[in-house]
Amino acid sequence: MSDTLALTRRLVSIPSHEDEQAAGDAVESWLREETDATVRRDGAGNVIARRGEGPRSLALVGHHDVVPPADEQVAGGGVDGNEYVVEKRDGRLYGRGTADMKGSLAAAMVAFRDADPTTELVFASFAGEEQGGVGARAAIDEGFAPDYAVVGEGSTGYSAPSVTDVAVAHKGRRGSTLVARGEGAHASEPEAGENAVYRACDAVDVVRGLDAPETTVLGQELQGSVAVTEIDGGSAWNVIPERCEVTVDERTVPGERVDLERTESVPGVEWVVDQDLPPMACDDADFADAVLDAAREVQDGRPEHVAKPHATDAGWLAAAGTTCVVCGAAEPGEAHTATESVAIDVLGRCEWLYRRVAESV
Structure with a gap:
């Protein structure tokens, strides 16, 4: 010793x-x-x-x-x-x-x-x-x-x-970013643009509706999780945002993953995997x-x-x-x-x- x-x-x-x-x-x-x-x-x-x-x-x-x-x-x-x-x-x-x-x-x-x-x-x-x-x-x-x-x-x-x-x-841990893209415009005419924050919020709603997987290994239960942890978008109080990013933290379990690809069903949203620890x-x-x-x-x-x-x-x-x-x-x-x-x-x-x-x- x-x-x-x-x-x-x-x-x-x-x-x-x-x-x-x-x-x-x-x-x-x-x-x-x-x-x-x-x-x-x-x-x-x-x-x-x-x-x-x-x-x-x-x-x-x-x-x-x-x-x-x-x-x-x-x-x-x-x-x-x-x-x-x-x-x-x-x-x-x-x-x-x-x-x-x-x-x-x-x-x-x-x-x-x-x-x-x-x-x-x-x-x-x-x-x-x-x-x-x-x-x-x-x-x-x-x-x-x-x-x-x-x-x-x-x-x-x-x-x-x-x-x-x-x-x-x-x-494990899979860290992802949801990148929402829109079209900028003056906030006095919001209909002239596509609000990236709104698109990001729609993608967040998709995440909230996803079920986290679970599994059992040699009698031990593992419960996964998924959560939005950060959001960043917009450039000024009077500008319709053209870009917004959402950080997603996912705790993975052996053999199972949350279907985060479904967030790309929202127009203008791209799902990017930043880190995937198995x-x-x-x-x-x-x-x-x-x-x-x-x-x-x-x-x-x-x-x-x-x-x-x-x-x-x-x-x-x-x-x-x-x-x-x-x-x-x-x-x-x-x-x-x-x-x-x-x-x-x-x-x-x-x-x-x-x-x-x-x-x-």
Whole structure:
């Protein structure tokens, strides 16, 4: 456990919200120094290591980028280039990236080093997860295709406080823009133009009438959603607007999507997909059960299979054919906050959990 805690502190202290090079260097150098694995750094900044042999491959997956820190999370009060602040108190480690997800990343690195794997064991730390899975997609495009993967995003505290569960599914996110075009005119003669705001409002009415999909994965229910979150149109109080844009946030579930294409039935409206982060569904109940068995062995609580509301790199891996679960130290509400933290005992738990999975799957 001491190695996981020390490694977490080291990784968290390294800024990686704009430039991930130094964090990737730290991950790569530790793997080269501490393991006999084959270690590779690809053009996207991903660090991928392999050790062991067998008929199947199991990957422990994380990422070393983070979202921008709050000023109080940076030494010197937000001065560029300084280290991130890392503080230990009350059984927790505080700092940007402790929960999302350098803590679980460190646990996976130590487990990768110490495990006696039953098959080929792979470690991957991706770049650009917070930018829509840039690193994961690049790795997949270059042939990264493990048979199984445990993605170390947060799964602690879903079924009960402090219990590390195993997520067998998560939602995706599709962000769209409805672009309504009309014809400008003076507002004193509205009939001389085509009001783009009116057309946008008609498209919004279509969105409001659409049913969000739902599905069940290994007994876990996922309910999708769709909502208009922004609207922007018009140029002046006395001008009939010729353009209006509407932002739509859609939370997707495996195998189902809202039929947003129906908005294009409104004259002058175009539906544009800006981002599409895929959902994840574990397609192997035996693998999900094996990880759950490992989770039960390393803690006193009773972990369960759960579903996460947030997209992760597991979505990209699952879409490419890897059987995935999500299992990690972070609790709901910790990631991306000014008080981000992770429980130290849970970091040790995850180290042993990952190791047991590597030695049993």
